[in-house]
Amino acid sequence: MSAWRMSRSFLGTPPSVREARRFVTSFLAGWPIVESAELIVSELAANAVRHTASGRFGGQFQVLIHAQHDRVWLGVVDAGAAHGPSIFSPEDDEEGGRGLMIVGALADTYGIRGDERCRTVWALLLVNAGKNAPATPLPGSEATRA
Template identity: 65%
Template sequence: MAAWRMSRSFLGSPLSVTEARRFVTTFLIGWPVVEAAELIVSELATNAIRHSATNRFGGRFHVMIHAQHDRVWLGVTDEGGSRSPRMLSPDEQQESGRGLLLVGALADSYGVRGDGNGRTVWAMLLVEPVATTPATPRAGSGASSA
């Protein structure tokens, strides 16, 4: 299967989280990782809106999908700011701090790149190869001789 990339920019509004989820499910429909990808994008888009400069007036975030035969890479790029994404320790987690924990649990790997001008939080999901059974000829098929 040929690799492909898709990206889209969204306004930094809570309503955009639903749109970002739909963007991911539309392009990953039929992929075994579609549900995990949807949850991850939902958490990362929510974080971009809540914790980064994307929440300024006119702020935006970008979602990228890079699909290959054995993996799907997802990235959400925000507009940076003074805070950085970090997984909260169990002591710090009370009403919040579950988002990146969930991303870490769902993804095969994940990370952050960039700086105060814009950060990309990314997650990579491995795709299990689909088992295929070799076709067996049906009994009675083939040429017959009289």
């Protein structure tokens, strides 16, 4: 399967979070990582709306999908905030958010780039390895591990 890229902009409003989920599930339908991708984008889009200037009147966020045969990179580009995401770990005593913890648990890697004017929070899902390996190889897939 050849590599492809897809992106779409959404209004920075709560209903757009559901639209962003649909965007991801429609393009990744049939991929073993589709449910993880949906949850990740849901959390990242919700954060863009809730914690950044994307959520202000007229604000937007963008969802990017870069797919290759064995990996999918997902990014949510927001309109920035004074402070970047705080990543809590389950061991933290503080009452932290759950969203980025979920992203960290599902993604093979994730990260943040950008600054207070525009940040991209991204996650990488490896398709047939790592945390997202199917229990048995999918028919017709290249799921055998070297």
